[in-house]
Amino acid sequence: MDYILAFEDAVFHYPDTVEPALRGLTAAIPGGCKTALLGHNGSGKSTLFLHAVGLLRPQKGRVLQAGLPVSYTKKELAALRRRVGLVFQDPEQQLILSTPLEDISFGLRGTGMPETEIAARCAAVLELLDLAALKDKPVHQLSLGQKKRTALAGVMAMEPELILLDEPTSYLDPLSEAQLLDGLDSIHRKGTTVVMATHDMNLAYRWADWIIVLDQGVCRAAGAPEAIFAGGELLQAMGLALPLLAELWHSLPPRVTAGHAAPRSAEEFKAVLSSLLGEGPGRDKGKLVVSNSRVELTF
Ligand SMILES: Nc1ncnc2c1ncn2[C@@H]1O[C@H](COP(=O)(O)OP(=O)(O)OP(=O)(O)O)[C@@H](O)[C@H]1O
Numbered sequence: 001m002d003y004i005l006a007f008e009d010a011v012f013h014y015p016d017t018v019e020p021a022l023r024g025l026t027a028a029i030p031g032g033c034k035t036a037l038l039g040h041n042g043s044g045k046s047t048l049f050l051h052a053v054g055l056l057r058p059q060k061g062r063v064l065q066a067g068l069p070v071s072y073t074k075k076e077l078a079a080l081r082r083r084v085g086l087v088f089q090d091p092e093q094q095l096i097l098s099t100p101l102e103d104i105s106f107g108l109r110g111t112g113m114p115e116t117e118i119a120a121r122c123a124a125v126l127e128l129l130d131l132a133a134l135k136d137k138p139v140h141q142l143s144l145g146q147k148k149r150t151a152l153a154g155v156m157a158m159e160p161e162l163i164l165l166d167e168p169t170s171y172l173d174p175l176s177e178a179q180l181l182d183g184l185d186s187i188h189r190k191g192t193t194v195v196m197a198t199h200d201m202n203l204a205y206r207w208a209d210w211i212i213v214l215d216q217g218v219c220r221a222a223g224a225p226e227a228i229f230a231g232g233e234l235l236q237a238m239g240l241a242l243p244l245l246a247e248l249w250h251s252l253p254p255r256v257t258a259g260h261a262a263p264r265s266a267e268e269f270k271a272v273l274s275s276l277l278g279e280g281p282g283r284d285k286g287k288l289v290v291s292n293s294r295v296e297l298t299f
Contacts, residue, residue: 003030003064004193005029005162006027006029007022007051008063010024010062011025011059011061012217014047019216021044021217022044022047022048022051022058023217024061024217025214026218027212027219027222029193034194034196034209035193035194035210035211036197036198036210036225037212038197038198038199038204038212038213038214039213040215040239040240043216044217045166046089048214050086051063053080054070057072065083082111084160084161084163085158085162085163087151087152087155087165095154099135099138100126100153101136103154104125104154105119105122105157106154107158108158111158122135122157125156128153129153129156129180130149130183144172145173145175145176149179152165152183156192161193163184163187163193163195164195166197168180168198169181170198201235201240201241202244204225205243205245206264206265209225210223211224213228225264226261226262229262230246230262232246232250245265245266246262249263260276
């Protein structure tokens with residue numbers, strides 16, 4: 001697997017704090033994937049992101065970009081920030097101008113790009129993130145979901161290879177979350193690697209194709225969601241909740257689930273259950289009874 005960004009034994013200690021935020025972090029972000037970065041509050045997710053864009057530098061260990069150590073020269077940092085875009089958790093930290101269009105164009109102007117290309121890129125991201133009708137609305141009048149999409153649009157317009165999002169769906173309602181995830185899927189389809197730090201295990205399970213679990217500034221596990229969520233012991237030992245679908249699936253008898261990949265969405269779950277139950281003429285392998293007070297599944 002090719003890694004777009006990697007950390008080798010990275011240690012980082014914020015000034016005047018007792019414990020280091022990164023304690024020898026070794027982790028890698030696979031290129032082309034949708035990666036979910038999981039971990040408790042304070043496990044080091046945001047600190048990892050700040051290292052990924054070179055805003056922080058490890059006091060020990062290394063950060064590697066496409067296999068080469070970042071050297072932190074002014075030129076290389078500028079190049080790193082063109083390749084890696086960070087969307088902060090709080091859009092207020094990111095949005096500096098008064099309308100979405102002005103804000104998104106601002107970063108592009110800084111690169112010296114011709115105005116015609118700036119206009120074309122802005123129009124494309126505004127469309128992609130469903131912001132076209134809001135492009136001239138004062139930022140302070142936008143909803144949180146609209147502000148989060150505007151912050152993402154500003155980063156996307158720079159066309160980085162890797163986009164890092166710090167809890168992008170926190171405080172969003174289901175509709176705003178779906179709009180944001182649609183936008184992320186569009187960017188991913190165009191070849192951008194996307195990493196999302198999240199506390200939402202259900203979202204990580206259905207969205208990601210790679211998972212990195214941080215705990216107290218180290219990486220405790222990394223792998224495909226099926227593997228990370230299979231037994232659940234590791235996550236439970238760390239006090240992290242299992243995704244509901246994984247928990248349901250693994251509570252079924254092994255003789256029933258054997259030979260089936262764990263379903264990653266409610267639709268997949270329903271489809272697998274239907275096939276397990278043998279729905280259809282002449283097939284009667286099991287029964288699903290749902291009433292107000294119980295759900296009963298027999299095989
Ligand atoms: N600017 C700072 N100054 C001092 N300590 C900090 C600073 N930022 C983070 N820390 C500490 O570093 C550790 C890791 O914090 P970090 O924000 O990276 O965790 P996180 O996993 O992103 O947490 P959350 O899920 O709450 O956003 C924590 O102990 C935190 O208190």
